[in-house]
Amino acid sequence: MLHFYFGVMGSSKTAMLLMQRYNYMQLGLKVALVKPAVDTRVSVNTVYSRVGLQAEAEIVLEKGNSIREQLNWLAVQHAHSDFQYVFVDEAQFLTEAQVQEMADMADDLEIFCYGLKTDFMGQFFPGSAALLRLAEDIQEVPGSLCWCGCKATMNTRIDGRGNVIKHGEQVLIDNQAEIRYIGLCYRHWREGKSHG
Numbered sequence: 194m195l196h197f198y199f200g201v202m203g204s205s206k207t208a209m210l211l212m213q214r215y216n217y218m219q220l221g222l223k224v225a226l227v228k229p230a231v232d233t234r235v236s237v238n239t240v241y242s243r244v245g246l247q248a249e250a251e252i253v254l255e256k257g258n259s260i261r262e263q264l265n266w267l268a269v270q271h272a273h274s275d276f277q278y279v280f281v282d283e284a285q286f287l288t289e290a291q292v293q294e295m296a297d298m299a300d301d302l303e304i305f306c307y308g309l310k311t312d313f314m315g316q317f318f319p320g321s322a323a324l325l326r327l328a329e330d331i332q333e334v335p336g337s338l339c340w341c342g343c344k345a346t347m348n349t350r351i352d353g354r355g356n357v358i359k360h361g362e363q364v365l366i367d368n369q370a371e372i373r374y375i376g377l378c379y380r381h382w383r384e385g386k387s388h389g
């Protein structure tokens with residue numbers, strides 16, 4: 194089955210992913226950790242959570258890569274034929290074709306994709322749109338709050354002075370130090386208020 198767990202910035206999606214993966218590994222299950230190559234937090238293959246958990250991804254998926262081929266290659270490296278569980282961090286950066294491929298593979302594989310639903314402009318990421326169409330299990334990772342105390346549902350890009358940015362590239366490849374992302378409620382995202 195293909196699962197999509199979505200949440201906004203600060204909802205501890207990656208921490209949840211890493212804890213779920215750890216629990217499965219403790220049970221002796223064969224798990225693979227995957228991330229799309231575009232995420233530039235920490236080093237290229239580190240899956241990093243703000244609460245301090247981290248792990249190395251076994252597969253860093255480039256845009257043109259086939260997940261099926263990458264998993265087959267990894268299975269050969271590990272001297273066993275199949276993985277039972279696949280965990281994908283930052284799944285919003287998957288391509289539509291990669292999500293389609295995962296959906297087609299999920300008959301006999303459990304694939305857990307964690308990621309953002311929408312970008313700082315309130316638009317779908319390509320990976321999220323495909324996951325919302327094709328995943329059989331879709332759940333929201335709760336926990337992120339706006340500064341006002343309401344549930345945060347909107348990913349918000351802010352500059353060094355706390356100004357809300359509503360236009361620009363969907364993904365900033367080189368980490369611009371001044372740019373940060375926070376979760377806001379819809380009202381405060383719409384009004385562009387990043388603090389009280």
Ligand SMILES: [Zn+2]
Nearest residue numbers: 339341378381
């Ligand atoms: Zn608010």
